Structures are given as C-alpha cells and as structure tokens.
Amino acid sequence: MDALHASFLKHLAQTSPSPLALDIVEAEACWLTARDGRRYLDLVAGLAVNNVGHRHPCVVAAIKEQADRYLHVIPYGEFIQEPQVRFAERLAHLLPAGLDSAYFVNSGTEAIEAALKLAKRATGRTGLIGCRKSYHGSTHGSLSLTDNEAKKFRNRPLLPAVDHIAFDSILDLERIDTGTAAVVVEPIQGDAGVRVPDPAWMTALRARCTATGALLVFDEVQTGFGRTGRRFAFEHFGVVPDILVLGKALGGGLPMGAFISSHERMSLLSRDPVLGHITTFGGHPLACTAGLAALNALEEEDLAANAVRMGALFKQHLRHPLIQEVRGLGLMLAVDLGDAGLVQQVVNRCLGQGVLGFWFLSCPTAFRIAPPLVISEKEVLFACAAIAQALNQA
Ligand code: PMP
Numbered sequence: 001m002d003a004l005h006a007s008f009l010k011h012l013a014q015t016s017p018s019p020l021a022l023d024i025v026e027a028e029a030c031w032l033t034a035r036d037g038r039r040y041l042d043l044v045a046g047l048a049v050n051n052v053g054h055r056h057p058c059v060v061a062a063i064k065e066q067a068d069r070y071l072h073v074i075p076y077g078e079f080i081q082e083p084q085v086r087f088a089e090r091l092a093h094l095l096p097a098g099l100d101s102a103y104f105v106n107s108g109t110e111a112i113e114a115a116l117k118l119a120k121r122a123t124g125r126t127g128l129i130g131c132r133k134s135y136h137g138s139t140h141g142s143l144s145l146t147d148n149e150a151k152k153f154r155n156r157p158l159l160p161a162v163d164h165i166a167f168d169s170i171l172d173l174e175r176i177d178t179g180t181a182a183v184v185v186e187p188i189q190g191d192a193g194v195r196v197p198d199p200a201w202m203t204a205l206r207a208r209c210t211a212t213g214a215l216l217v218f219d220e221v222q223t224g225f226g227r228t229g230r231r232f233a234f235e236h237f238g239v240v241p242d243i244l245v246l247g248k249a250l251g252g253g254l255p256m257g258a259f260i261s262s263h264e265r266m267s268l269l270s271r272d273p274v275l276g277h278i279t280t281f282g283g284h285p286l287a288c289t290a291g292l293a294a295l296n297a298l299e300e301e302d303l304a305a306n307a308v309r310m311g312a313l314f315k316q317h318l319r320h321p322l323i324q325e326v327r328g329l330g331l332m333l334a335v336d337l338g339d340a341g342l343v344q345q346v347v348n349r350c351l352g353q354g355v356l357g358f359w360f361l362s363c364p365t366a367f368r369i370a371p372p373l374v375i376s377e378k379e380v381l382f383a384c385a386a387i388a389q390a391l392n393q394a
Helices: 003-011 057-067 082-094 108-123 140-145 149-155 171-175 199-212 263-270 285-300 303-317 340-352 377-393
Strands: 024-028 031-034 039-042 101-105 127-131 162-165 180-185 215-219 243-246 257-261 325-329 332-336 366-369
Touching: 039 377, 057 285, 082 101, 082 257, 082 285, 101 108, 101 263, 108 140, 108 180, 108 215, 108 243, 108 257, 108 263, 127 140, 140 149, 162 171, 171 199, 180 199, 199 215, 285 303, 303 325, 303 332, 303 377, 340 366, 340 377
Parallel strands: 127 162, 127 180, 180 215, 215 243
Antiparallel strands: 024 031, 031 039, 101 257, 243 257, 325 332, 332 366
C-alpha cells in the first residue's frame, strides 16, 4: 500500500470496510486511468452521473468560462445569476406544462427533502408514502422514505407518518388517501436492482394521486437525462408527476440536485414564512453552467437514442448459462446472476480485465451496467467479452 492509499484510509472517513480504492488520475469519455497506468472501461458512470461522458469538452469549456467570471456570490434566490436562469429556463422548455419552476440544490437527497416539505405545504397534509425496496438518499427525510431497514434501524426515530406500498401493485394504491401529502416513486427503481413497472400501474398511480389530492413525486435522480433511453423515465409511461426530483447527471459531473414543479406551487416557499426553503450553495453557477452544457450535449448528440441502441446490444450479447436475467431500459441495466457470491467474483474479475462494474444497494444477486451514454459499439462488445470471460472463470 502506498502513502496516498494509507492516508485515504486514515484521514478520509470510510463508508465500507473494503473500498475499491482505485487511484484515478484521469477520466475521459468512458475510460478511467489509474496512477499505475491501468485503464478501465467505466460501466458505472460515477453512479449514473457522467451521462455525457467524463470531461465532455463542452462541459469543461463552459466550466472554465464561468470560472473566469464568478464563482459563489450569494446564497440561492437573491441575485440574478445568469447560469441559474438559463438552466431553469431550458429545463422548463423540455418538460411538460406544470413543471416550469426549478429550485436548485446540491444533491439528490437534498432535493427529496425539499420536495417533501413542498408537498406538505401544498396539501396541508402530513402523510408520506414511499415504495418497498426504494432508495431516495441518506438524510433523515429521504431515509424515512427509503425502504432498506438495514440502513435505517440505527437512525430511528425517523419521520413519522411514512407508509410503504409495494412497487407495481395496483392493490396497494388504496393506501393512498386524503391524508397523503406525497407519494414518492422512482419511475424505474434503481438500487432495488433496476425494476421497471407495468405502465398500467403508473397510470393507476397517477389516477389515485389525482383522485385523493396526493402529490405524485417522481424521483428521477438516477433515471434522468437519457439514462433509460428517454430524456426522463416518466416519458416511457405517459405519466407526469406533480413534483420532479433530479440529481446525479443534472450537474454534468458537478454536484447538483433540483426539484421542479409549477410556478404556483413553488411560490409557497417564498411566503408564510418567507425563506421557506433556503440553501447557501444551491444552484452554484459552476454546476448550472456545467449542467446546461451537458444537457445541450445530451440533446445534440442524441445520447438517449444511443442508450437505447447500446442497451439492446448489451442485452443481445450478455447471454451465458450463469446469467439469469438482464433487466432494465436503455443503459440502466441489472445483470442478475441469482447469487451474491458469484456477483462478487464477476465484478472483481472484470476489474482485473479493465472493466468497472458495480453493485446495487438492495439487490446483492445482480450487478449494474450504467456506463456513460456515449459508449460505443466496440466498447460494449469489449465489456461483454470481459463479463463472459469472468463468468467462464467463475
Ligand atoms: N434518489 C435516487 C433514486 C438515487 O439513486 C439516489 C442516489 N443513489 C438518491 C436519490 C440520492 O442522491 P444523492 O446521493 O445525490 O444524495
């Protein structure tokens, strides 16, 4: 172990007893280069962040240009900061009516927290509903909505009045009632091991929320920005949420989250009390500039379409007696081996062959494939060959 590795373990708080501890010195498009010169094809994309690839030239140029103008000048919401306005405007133009006002924060979990507050304010109700096997973040409110007891039990008490319904169960929708402020749903569950619901459930979910006056909150932190083959995953289902929560790829590689709703609903945060939700760094000009440049690249290069093509190629080539199922849409895929030990072996062996795969929080029998959406056919075939070889050796 070299000195940097030792210092990493000693002076940075750790989140697991056995971090991968890859020492990356450079990243470009779909490739990571380690200090020892080894290169890795990235099938993780910083956990669904680097949708336009690492260091997209347009994103880097936009960041440099903004860095020459100003960095942080004032907490969110006071000054007109052009990068914030331009980004919010662009998002509003791409989203359906009713999702025209954005509030920028710094992470996915922070956006969930704020969405819960907004839903309570807007409905005057207190009930919150999440789905079984969901993941929404690590802070108290998001963790309350998350359904992973192993991650929750040492942090209780969490938020009261939180119920969990089964994902994709029409029967459970009855539990949404006139006491429900918000139903928070990942339109495609991510850390549950990539679960795509029946469109009929999504339609019924929307109808039940409308009938009871509960606000439907879509957590598209992981599914947003072309990952599933559409700009946003809700477009697969023809169902529009009342509040949209974004993060990860939103900032083009810089930390950022957002919650988006109607102008009328969002205006509640500015009165009674004023400053109903505030953040110092939310909508940082660098992050907004990077996010807008990434969104432009996503659109111009039609990366959602590439996600569809490359996702299909993965599904076509990931055929092996040890693979039970390849689930998902676009480049949000889970390769289920039905065995947690086998997943460990395959992920480790792939790493040895220069292919970085990763685990799920709540699905130990599968590993994820979620590369930058710029991945090429040649790179997909390289990854599939490495996975097949790892499976043959397992
Ligand atoms: N929601 C979903 C669906 C996520 O996948 C994540 C992160 N994995 C979050 C929320 C939390 O985002 P962050 O880590 O930026 O707080």
